[in-house]
Amino acid sequence: MGVFVFLPLVLPLTAWPIARLAEQHLHPRAATWLLSAVAGVLAVCSTLCLALLMVVGTAQLPGNPLPDGWSDPEVREAVPYDEIAGKAAIPALIAVLAACTRTAWRHHRVRRRAERALAGLPATPVAVLPDEQPYAYALPGRRNRIVVTTGMLAGLGSAERRALFAHERVHLARRHHRFLLTVQLAARANPFLRPLRTAVTYLAERWADEEAAGAVGSRRTVALAIGKSALISRGAPIATLAHFAAPGPVPRRVAALLGPAPATRIWPPVFTRVGLAAWTAAAGTTASALSSANAAVTLFLILHAATPM
Amino acid sequence: MADQNRGGTEQSPRRRGQGELEGQVLAVLGQAPGAVPVAWVQERLGGTLAYTTVITILTRLHAKGAVARRRAGRSFEWTAVADAAGLAALRMRRVLDAESDREAVLARFLTSLTPGDEQVLRDLLAAQGPGEGEG
Numbered sequence: 001m002g003v004f005v006f007l008p009l010v011l012p013l014t015a016w017p018i019a020r021l022a023e024q025h026l027h028p029r030a031a032t033w034l035l036s037a038v039a040g041v042l043a044v045c046s047t048l049c050l051a052l053l054m055v056v057g058t059a060q061l062p063g064n065p066l067p068d069g070w071s072d073p074e075v076r077e078a079v080p081y082d083e084i085a086g087k088a089a090i091p092a093l094i095a096v097l098a099a100c101t102r103t104a105w106r107h108h109r110v111r112r113r114a115e116r117a118l119a120g121l122p123a124t125p126v127a128v129l130p131d132e133q134p135y136a137y138a139l140p141g142r143r144n145r146i147v148v149t150t151g152m153l154a155g156l157g158s159a160e161r162r163a164l165f166a167h168e169r170v171h172l173a174r175r176h177h178r179f180l181l182t183v184q185l186a187a188r189a190n191p192f193l194r195p196l197r198t199a200v201t202y203l204a205e206r207w208a209d210e211e212a213a214g215a216v217g218s219r220r221t222v223a224l225a226i227g228k229s230a231l232i233s234r235g236a237p238i239a240t241l242a243h244f245a246a247p248g249p250v251p252r253r254v255a256a257l258l259g260p261a262p263a264t265r266i267w268p269p270v271f272t273r274v275g276l277a278a279w280t281a282a283a284g285t286t287a288s289a290l291s292s293a294n295a296a297v298t299l300f301l302i303l304h305a306a307t308p309m
Numbered sequence: 310m311a312d313q314n315r316g317g318t319e320q321s322p323r324r325r326g327q328g329e330l331e332g333q334v335l336a337v338l339g340q341a342p343g344a345v346p347v348a349w350v351q352e353r354l355g356g357t358l359a360y361t362t363v364i365t366i367l368t369r370l371h372a373k374g375a376v377a378r379r380r381a382g383r384s385f386e387w388t389a390v391a392d393a394a395g396l397a398a399l400r401m402r403r404v405l406d407a408e409s410d411r412e413a414v415l416a417r418f419l420t421s422l423t424p425g426d427e428q429v430l431r432d433l434l435a436a437q438g439p440g441e442g443e444g
Binding site: 110114116119120127128129130131135147149223224227231251254255258 | 328398426
């Protein structure tokens with residue numbers, strides 16, 4: 001076993017190269033799915049590992065409610081530096097759980113408050129608010145809604161408005177808030193997963209841009225709409241609400257739309273340089289996820305065996 | 310102030326229900342011929358709400374800047390300043406402001422544009438010429 005038990009905590013580092021490659025070379029839809037799934041799996045493994053370390057580290061402390069078998073030498077042997085690791089795992093796990101709870105709670109609080117703010121308006125799919133401050137949001141909920149201010153609409157031509165609505169509708173239809181919440185929680189669970197959060201936040205916007213371009217039939221119109229609204233817009237208050245213009249480097253999105261369309265196939269063919277790199281990175285990440293899971297499961301089995309039935 | 314009417318005549322003052330009540334009061338005020346007293350609003354609402362509840366809602370709307378009031382003798386007379394959409398805009402602005410203030414950690418994702426970004430963006434757009442969507 002040895003130091004392998006610590007692997008799930010550091011393996012998220014191996015996801016960085018694939019985040020970069022996926023961002024640049026995969027279709028945004030495939031990349032969003034891939035990176036969110038990887039982030040989710042690695043975060044769960046990392047947290048599980050932390051929990052198991054904590055159990056091993058605290059089992060020998062007098063007065064704890066855990067089974068006596070868990071402080072057996074065989075169990076302690078599975079974890080190198082068990083005293084330090086176990087004790088360090090306690091505050092770490094508490095911090096992770098607190099941060100995740102807070103993130104999830106904030107996400108729901110903002111959605112609830114936004115929904116309440118719009119109570120009393122007719123139940124239309126688009127709520128236009130008279131406000132000179134330009135912003136546009138996709139508000140997921142029992143009643144999916146797009147909120148846009150007159151300030152935002154005033155800065156856009158009619159084709160660009162259609163592009164904006166198409167973009168927000170993609171956010172709602174594809175449930176992008178779930179991807180965003182997943183990577184946010186993952187980034188809280190293990191700080192090494194933060195680059196994945198950045199990547200997915202950007203990719204979800206790219207995904208919405210590309211589908212919106214398909215819907216309005218012009219990539220250039222979407223590019224102009226994003227560029228203009230970014231220039232008149234302000235930041236989104238919270239990263240789990242998909243926002244039209246603010247998150248991620250906006251110029252990159254505009255430049256991407258002005259360039260050629262991304263390949264519609266989900267995955268590049270193997271025998272190209274990009275394809276080879278992507279496949280290698282994907283295989284590497286899969287291996288890390290598997291060994292994360294393996295370490296967690298092994299530790300779990302050791303504890304299970306040591307538990308008196 | 311917001312909690313005054315909890316457990317009052319309104320038996321289930323759910324939070325979401327209050328937002329709807331504000332909308333109803335605002336709608337009634339919007340139909341008023343001019344500045345009207347609380348009793349006028351209460352009557353138009355169908356008389357199901359207590360006088361104090363109506364005052365509470367009006368005061369809350371006043372704090373949000375959605376209604377104006379002027380003193381008439383010993384009480385106030387009220388007029389609508391915003392309509393339902395205007396009220397929603399005011400509420401929404403408060404939600405957004407509260408969040409962006411509190412969560413500076415997340416703000417780096419969301420800052421609109423760095424000065425460098427802005428220049429790049431302007432160049433990209435300039436290279437495209439006038440938008441085809443502009444009529």
